[in-house]
Amino acid sequence: MMRSNRRLAALTTLGASLGLAASLAFAQQANWHPSKWGAKDEIGAANYLTPERAAAAAKLVKTGKVYSLGIEVTPDTPAFPPRGCKLYIVQPGQHAGATLGETKTSYNDDILNCWVGIGSQLDGLGHIGIDNVYYNGVHAKDFVDSTGLKKYGIEKVPPMVTRGVLLDMAGYLGVDVVKEGTAFNKAEIEGAARKQGVEIREGDVVLFHTGWLSLIDKDPKRYGSVEPGLGKEGALYLVGKGVVAVGADTWGLEVLPFEKGVGVFEVHQILLAKNGTYILENMNTAPLAQDKAYEFMFVLGQNKYKGAVQSMINPVAIR
Template sequence: MKFKTITTLACALGLSAQFAMAQDCAESQWGKDDTIGAANRVTPENTLKAAALIKQGKSMPLGIVIDSNTPAFPPRSLNLQVVQPNQQGGQKLTQFGYPGNYNDDILQTWIGIGSQIDGLGHLGEKGYYYNCLSETEISAITGLTKLGTHDIPPIVARGVIIDMAKHFGKEVLDAGEHFGEAEIKAAATAQGVEIREGDVVLFHTGWTEGKLDSDPTAWVSGEPGINVDGARYMASLNPIAVGADTWGIEPIPPAPGDGAFYGHVVLLKENGIYILETMNTGPILRDGVNEFMFVLGQARIRGAVQMIINPVALY
């Protein structure tokens, strides 16, 4: 009788845990084994459509140049050392068959610096990440066992830029200034931008061009961005990725009632949509372009949570 009671209690606790998990996460629309989320929307058909957007034969980097002075979310930092192995005192490398010399480099860095892609294992809630994956299951100190950025396939898609600075009549939005569904719809309509399923959608706020060089401390201390309402609206449009010319895409300080960086949870955990941070959107807009072919093939370091990137806009 006692054994039966214990067994019944254990089953009840197990069902309760499963019910709690079901409340905290939702299974991927691509199935319980899915680990790439919205990257499933990269298809040959969409790639061919994106290629048709190349009209001028121009390319523009979407990544910024970074170094040890680039401000980043604390405590992130970067340190680069250039060395000449076995060449002390001016020694030449005669094993090359000639008096050779070369430089090599050692990089010690947090990966979440500068222009980057946030993978689906970056932000979660209540111990869970995308597709109901538990932190106890995937978060090894040697690298994520699932949801690592090395698994993201090359992202080739239609890219669009929505100029939110223009919408608000400013060169640079203010820190904490935010926008949601209504503002995004109004800006896109006025600028003739149609957001389609499988797009990469970037928001221009003017923040990085206006602040990074002139006031790096202010740049990393706050930012304008998309509020939680806007993140949920973007998720409803089924893009592959959402990004901005800011270091975190959401406003800091957060919009009233929003948690800090909760848009990350909405996009990454709840919808498997990637986040692109510190995108260099200004030069493309000044070229009169807000629709282009977006191409990204990130470095494939196994188990990485984020990755420094330099995607390219072709138009």
């Protein structure tokens, strides 16, 4: 999620929720907990990850080309307020050019003074709730602590090695940058997949390419205030497909202004709180789209900060 208060002033556009198939019933039902993986589950859709799916993903590697999906983080990286990040380089014990020992060893260390939810990031299941109730019906008072989450810490998320699918929405719509407020729902998702000749399967990681990330340098204020993205119906559709995670080259994944009749970050609620489906933000999808790399091996091993809500990440795609 990113910078500027005008994002919440701009929260509306196309309203949707067309009836979906019975496979979406769990995602839509009012009684969304306990999870289908059991009342004690803490990893949500990561339960779809299996050795068999990792092995199948490895078979997608034909050229060995590796794509870095993470972006650089700087003090100027647009971020949802009040998030920010600063890096400090220090040389402990080396004042006035002092060194260590007879070999005169010198070294540099670094300190990050950073919000974790900045740049390319993984949203954990403890990130978004509904009236203080989070994934699997756990109330904030029972697991949120200033020293770290007692449940759903980012360290609980297993490594993600599975099939990745890119949906090039900019290419599908015939634009370089998809316009803010453009929602990706069932029709758009299926249309893009059909045009690319790919299908979305259980256990996949699905990434949207919109061209929006290019605005970080060109128009950072616009980048961090509105965006094209996943709509409510689209979120329900992907949950029904059984995907592990959904990501995009945008700061907050879901469409802003929000669709008419859709609440503030309700797509986040559907994915994280109701269904345990992970969110990946600020993914560098442009090289994949340029190469028409629509299917690939997706690999993510995040920093295991115990009790953390999120993690800055640099996942890779291999094809």
